[in-house]
Amino acid sequence: MALKPKKVINELLVEVFNQILNIEQQKLHDMGVSLSMNEVHVLEAIEKVDPPTMSNIARKLRVTVGTLTTAINRLVEKGYCTRASDQADRRKVFVYLTHQANETLKKHDAFHDDMINAIIEDLNLEENTVLIESLHKVSEYFKNKY
């Protein structure tokens, strides 16, 4: 059916990704978690970087440190993180996840995995190594290029 790569990728970029975020946000809401997807992404970033300083987290998220400060203020307020300054270099601030944050992330990850698994299964992508390798290449491309 001679699909145009550009058109397909565009559609994915402007429609599908947004929709997935909407679905995940809706799910959080349904689970009674009053966090936005943005706030969940902050929690995920805290998990991923080492050490979890403001600068490292902000770089991971590609936002300014000032932006992150306000986000962390809210998350501390809501009981999802704590701050502690580095004893070796007191300018640095470490951010830690609370038990509540870990529980929320677990639930969110489970939902996310279920959704992705359903897509993979419904579309028979499991055995499609060509697709997976290409997508991996795209990820690596962006990691290295920008």
Added chain:
Amino acid sequence: MALKPKKVINELLVEVFNQILNIEQQKLHDMGVSLSMNEVHVLEAIEKVDPPTMSNIARKLRVTVGTLTTAINRLVEKGYCTRASDQADRRKVFVYLTHQANETLKKHDAFHDDMINAIIEDLNLEENTVLIESLHKVSEYFKNKY
């Protein structure tokens, strides 16, 4: 190299997508356009729906009509859209793009196309019909399912 489909798709979803939006936002800024990517998406949605009423545009964007009202207020303010009520049903409001909006969209589309083309070329995806068909399937899946 036995890539895990779930892991690859996750990475794409949480990192690559955000990064592309950041790059496009940066480019707009560099071109001297003081619109956010969100505002550009509103302009794109206006272009795509027919007729371009508030409800149709909001549905396309998956936001409430109230949210769209405030977005359109800003875009009218900045000179990117105009409002006109339907003469047949005066409850309905049509939203039109101005010349300035069309010019901005043209420039943004060109940049977006260049970026996508560069990725396709750099990664040799052009001939990869398996990839493109799979991605198309993913798009269709979301269009029909949700």
Added chain:
DNA sequence: TAATTTAGTTTGAACTTCAAAATATCTAAT
């Protein structure tokens, strides 16, 4: 005509973001 439905706007509150200014701490150079 009255009641209901539909289309959109307004409002209040919370969240998101950045740039620029301010604060605090550390490091390097004198």
Added chain:
DNA sequence: ATTAGATATTTTGAAGTTCAAACTAAATTA
């Protein structure tokens, strides 16, 4: 040791983004 500069973070002000709920206006239905 003092000073100057660099680094890490927070604060502030302004503009955007979003939703739910209350509101207005116009069309439809009973």
